Amino acid sequence: MEITVDFCLFETICCDIIGLVKKERDGMLFDIPIWKIVIDAYFVWVLTIFLVKFVISNKKMMSIGISFLFVYLLAYVANLLDLLVSGPVLAYLAQWMPVLAIIIMAPDIRRSLEIVWKADARNDVLVMGSERTKLCIVDAAIYLSSQKIGALMTIEKHNTLDQYSERAIMMNSEVSKEVLINIFTPNTPLHDGAVIIRGDSILCAGAYFVLSDNENFDKTMGSRHRAGLGISEITDSMTVIVSEETGHISIAIEGIMLKINDRDKLMEYVNMFMK
Amino acid sequence: MKKLFYMIIEPLKSFANRNFSEKFSVIYHKNKWIAYMVSLLITVVILTLAYVIPNL
Numbered sequence: 001m002e003i004t005v006d007f008c009l010f011e012t013i014c015c016d017i018i019g020l021v022k023k024e025r026d027g028m029l030f031d032i033p034i035w036k037i038v039i040d041a042y043f044v045w046v047l048t049i050f051l052v053k054f055v056i057s058n059k060k061m062m063s064i065g066i067s068f069l070f071v072y073l074l075a076y077v078a079n080l081l082d083l084l085v086s087g088p089v090l091a092y093l094a095q096w097m098p099v100l101a102i103i104i105m106a107p108d109i110r111r112s113l114e115i116v117w118k119a120d121a122r123n124d125v126l127v128m129g130s131e132r133t134k135l136c137i138v139d140a141a142i143y144l145s146s147q148k149i150g151a152l153m154t155i156e157k158h159n160t161l162d163q164y165s166e167r168a169i170m171m172n173s174e175v176s177k178e179v180l181i182n183i184f185t186p187n188t189p190l191h192d193g194a195v196i197i198r199g200d201s202i203l204c205a206g207a208y209f210v211l212s213d214n215e216n217f218d219k220t221m222g223s224r225h226r227a228g229l230g231i232s233e234i235t236d237s238m239t240v241i242v243s244e245e246t247g248h249i250s251i252a253i254e255g256i257m258l259k260i261n262d263r264d265k266l267m268e269y270v271n272m273f274m275k
Numbered sequence: 276m277k278k279l280f281y282m283i284i285e286p287l288k289s290f291a292n293r294n295f296s297e298k299f300s301v302i303y304h305k306n307k308w309i310a311y312m313v314s315l316l317i318t319v320v321i322l323t324l325a326y327v328i329p330n331l
Contacts, residue, residue, distance in 0.1 A: 029326075030327075049314040051314075052314050059300055062299055063296040236300065
């Protein structure tokens, strides 16, 4: 009996496929003109590329995206197993998650959309600074620290920082210890904000970043440190921060802040990051 | 054993601690074409769900 049922199923599938092939000959597939399906597929592909790039452009967005996938997977499994309690709860959660994400991630969504619409040509070829640039950054940080002059120097890597530089003062000058010191000298027009370093050049000065909302962050740290940490949370850049109050040097990378008061240690981190 | 126990008790946390977004970010920046391939794969799945399965 079972064999007959299986055979019937096999026969049905074969008939379906033969039917589809016959229809395909008439320029139809699933009773829909093939050209319509091709256009539909193209539109879906274009929208999916946009969505994938949108999610990938920001690490926070990607974390949210992965959490979404996880919840949808759980909801699917719960639905498949017809679970009485977790099934409806997860289905409800899955239904409302996009709305929740829009509310929670509104600023990040705006930034990611800005990135997606930009040409990302720069990121195709990664150019990190030369040995001279590394030395200039370290020497400048050490000097500024000794003089207790606050500084924020962000070194760009894969993730473009164009959206921040556009609102800052463009410089496009070669990195040098003297220029960096001059930028951060108090009571000068450029001293407030961050310097963005791309390869061997200072892209801009006076850039403002979104402050980190990390709950575990030391409350005594100022907004300069919070800004450095904030940019390290959403991009793969490294930021060298010099405290105005204490003269301590810190680096922010991957959402972590490390205090460094040793020239060699700073050089080691800069070397590791810019290799 | 401890990891397995941890995974059973707190699956969400252990899943989050694996730092998937960081790994995906590194892979994507090394291979830009991955975004297009992933999009193509998602498109195929969507179209299969929309066209093929209801007509079987």
